[in-house]
Amino acid sequence: MSYFYNSWDQDYKFPFGAIRRSQSCQFTIRLPEETPLDFSPVLVVFRTGFKERFLPMNVKERENGYVLYTATLIPKYAGVHYYYFSYTSNGVRHYIKRGDACHGVLDQGEMFQLTVFGKRYQTPKFLKGGIMYQIFPDRFCSSGKQHENVPSDRVMRNWGELPYYKPDQNGHVWNNDYFGGDLDGIRSKLPYLKDLGVTCIYLNPIFESHENHRYNTANYRKVDPLLGTNEDFRTLCEEAETYGISVILDGVFSHTGADSIYFNKFGRYDNLGAYQSEQSPYYSWYHFWGNKEYESWWGIDTLPNVDENNPSYTKYICGEDGVLDYWMSLGAAGYRLDVADELPDEFLDHLRTCVKKFGEEKIVIGEVWEDASNKEAYGVKRRYLLGDQLDSVMNYPFREAIIAYIKGEAATTFRDRIMGILENYPKCTVDVLMNFVSTHDIERAINRFGGQPCDDKSKDWMAGNELSPEEYNRGKTMLKNAMVLQFFLPGVPSIYYGDEVGLQGWKDPFNRRCFPWGQEDTDLLEYTRQLGKIRREHAVFAEGTIEFLVLEDQVVGFSRYDLETGGSVIVLLNRWGETAMVSLRDKCFDRYAFSTVISGICDGDAIILPGNSYAVISAVRRKTTETAE
Known part of the structure; x- marks a missing residue:
C-alpha cells in the first residue's frame, strides 16, 4: 500500500460513511517513517460558511516503515462537512486530499466529504427489504x-x-x-x-x-x-x-395547473381564480406582472409557479x-x-x-x-x-x-x-x-x-x-x-x-x-x-452492508451482510455472453463460509456462470476488522 488514507477502509476512517451529530469518528493517516515533521499532522474540517477547525493528530502506532497518526472528531452540528489532512515538513506545508474515489494523495486532489445528520434521524421500516x-x-x-x-x-x-x-x-x-x-x-x-x-x-x-x-x-x-x-x-x-x-x-x-380552481385561466370553474382577479383567495400564491403575465414552471404557461x-x-x-x-x-x-x-x-x-x-x-x-x-x-x-x-x-x-x-x-x-x-x-x-x-x-x-x-x-x-x-x-x-x-x-x-x-x-x-x-x-x-x-426471503437485503468482492471485466460480485450476525448473501453477475467461472477459494472470499447456492450452478468449489446469468449464494461472514472496499 502506497496511499496515505482511504475513506472506505475502516482502518483509516471509522465508522464508514455519514455519521450522526455527536457521534465519534476516528481518522487515521499513514506517513513514511522517514518523513521529517515540523509539527504533528492536523485534520482540517469545515462546513460551508464556517471557519476551519484544526484537530491535532497523535501517533497511533508504527508499522512496516510507516507511522500512523489519528484524530477523533465529534461533530456538534448537522450538515455536510469537508475535510483534508495537513502537515509541515522542512518548512513546507503539505496536504492529503482525495485523489480518486477514496484514496488520499499528496498535494493535489479535492476535499473529502463527511455528511453529519441529525441524532434522531430514522427512516420508515415498512419499505426496507421491500419492492x-x-x-x-x-x-x-x-x-x-x-x-x-x-x-x-x-x-x-x-x-x-x-x-x-x-x-x-x-x-x-x-x-x-x-x-x-x-x-x-x-x-x-x-x-x-x-x-x-x-x-x-x-x-x-x-x-x-x-x-x-x-x-x-x-x-x-x-x-x-x-x-x-x-x-x-x-x-x-x-x-x-x-x-x-x-x-x-x-x-x-x-406549481399548479393554469386550468384549475386556483388559477382558473380558462374559466372552467365557477370560483374566482388568481388569473381572473386580485380578489381571489389564491392570488397571493402566484407572481404576476404586466398585463396578466405570470411566473410559470420552466416557462410553460399552463403551469403557473406558486410561492x-x-x-x-x-x-x-x-x-x-x-x-x-x-x-x-x-x-x-x-x-x-x-x-x-x-x-x-x-x-x-x-x-x-x-x-x-x-x-x-x-x-x-x-x-x-x-x-x-x-x-x-x-x-x-x-x-x-x-x-x-x-x-x-x-x-x-x-x-x-x-x-x-x-x-x-x-x-x-x-x-x-x-x-x-x-x-x-x-x-x-x-x-x-x-x-x-x-x-x-x-x-x-x-x-x-x-x-x-x-x-x-x-x-x-x-x-x-x-x-x-x-x-x-x-x-x-x-x-x-x-x-x-x-x-x-x-x-x-x-x-x-x-x-x-x-x-x-x-x-x-x-x-x-x-x-x-x-x-x-x-x-x-x-x-x-x-x-x-x-x-x-433474505433479510440482509433490507439493511445489510455491502462489500464488493469480485471486480473483473466479465463478472462483478458483492456481499450483502449483517454486521451483527454475519449472515450474508453473495451475488455474482456475468454481464457478457461467454461462460465464466468464479472459484470460492479465491482470496476475496476468505472471510466467508458458504452454505447454500440459492440460484446458479455450483461445481465443487466453483460457481459456473453461463453468459448473462447470475448466482446467489448464502454464506456467513466471519467477524474481522470491517472494510467497505
Whole structure:
C-alpha cells in the first residue's frame, strides 16, 4: 500500500460513511517513517460558511516503515462537512486530499466529504427489504367502469394505441388523450402485484387535472374523475393493505395547473381564480406582472409557479386539515415530491412535520437527479438528508451507474459510483433509496439497452421506431442483468410498470404507453418474480452492508451482510455472453463460509456462470476488522 488514507477502509476512517451529530469518528493517516515533521499532522474540517477547525493528530502506532497518526472528531452540528489532512515538513506545508474515489494523495486532489445528520434521524421500516412499483395511472389498467363528471374535452383512446405527441398550430402539446386506466383497475391487479413481491405502490399524480400526466393540478383535494373518486382511493389503500402493500402519492407542490380552481385561466370553474382577479383567495400564491403575465414552471404557461412559502399556500398544503392531512387520513403512506429541488427548505420542513404527525412510518421521498447529500439548487446548499426533510430520494446516480456498467463501463468505475453514494448518504436513507432503471421521465431501460441513443431523435422518430426483434432480445438480456443489480444493491428496487413484461418506450410520451395485458413477455415476468422471491426471503437485503468482492471485466460480485450476525448473501453477475467461472477459494472470499447456492450452478468449489446469468449464494461472514472496499 502506497496511499496515505482511504475513506472506505475502516482502518483509516471509522465508522464508514455519514455519521450522526455527536457521534465519534476516528481518522487515521499513514506517513513514511522517514518523513521529517515540523509539527504533528492536523485534520482540517469545515462546513460551508464556517471557519476551519484544526484537530491535532497523535501517533497511533508504527508499522512496516510507516507511522500512523489519528484524530477523533465529534461533530456538534448537522450538515455536510469537508475535510483534508495537513502537515509541515522542512518548512513546507503539505496536504492529503482525495485523489480518486477514496484514496488520499499528496498535494493535489479535492476535499473529502463527511455528511453529519441529525441524532434522531430514522427512516420508515415498512419499505426496507421491500419492492416498489410505479404506476402511471391512466396507462396501467382500466376497470371498464363508467365514471361520472368526466370533462367533455377529453379524447378517449383505445387501449394500446400510440399516445398523442404532435403539437397544435401554436406548438403546444395538450396531452388530452386518455386511455381510461383507473383506481379500480389498479385494485383489480393487486394479486398480480403481490405475486411480483411488491410491497409499495407509487402512483404518479391522481389529483384532478386536465392533461393526462396530471402534473398540472386542478384540485388538490379531489381524485381526477376519470380515475374514480376519493372513496375509491380509500378503498384501494384499504385493500392494498390486506396484501401487505402500501400506497404513496405524487405530491406536485411547486406549481399548479393554469386550468384549475386556483388559477382558473380558462374559466372552467365557477370560483374566482388568481388569473381572473386580485380578489381571489389564491392570488397571493402566484407572481404576476404586466398585463396578466405570470411566473410559470420552466416557462410553460399552463403551469403557473406558486410561492410555496406564502403562508396561505403553506397552510393549504401542510396545515391542519390541509391537503397532506386529507390524503393521509384516506390511507396514503406518504409522498414522492415532484421537483424537490424547487421546493424551499422552509416548505420541506413544514411538509415533513405534517407527514410525520401520522407516524414515523410515513415516508417522504424527493425527486433529486444528482447526489442529494451535497446538492445545491438556486444558490442554496440543500439539507435534504440531514433528518429534517426527506427520508429518501429517487436514486438516479445508481441508475446511471447500473446502465453504464451493463453497457460496458469498468467494474471498478461501477463500484466507485455506488460506494460514493453509500459514503455520502446516511445509512438509514440508503436502506430506503428508490432504485430504478426506468421512470416516466426517461426512456425505458430496454430501449436504452437495445436500441439507438434517442437524445438527438425527434418525436416522429420515436413514434415510428419500435425495437427490432434483435434489438429487443439484446435489450431484454441487458435489462435482466441490470435488474439483478437493481434488486440486490442497497436500497429498494422500483419497477416502472411494464418493465417486467418487456414494455417498450422512448421518451415522453412513449414511455407512458398502456400496459400490454395479454401480451406480456412471460419469460421476463418470471425472471422478475424470481428476483423478488430471493429478495424477500433474505433479510440482509433490507439493511445489510455491502462489500464488493469480485471486480473483473466479465463478472462483478458483492456481499450483502449483517454486521451483527454475519449472515450474508453473495451475488455474482456475468454481464457478457461467454461462460465464466468464479472459484470460492479465491482470496476475496476468505472471510466467508458458504452454505447454500440459492440460484446458479455450483461445481465443487466453483460457481459456473453461463453468459448473462447470475448466482446467489448464502454464506456467513466471519467477524474481522470491517472494510467497505
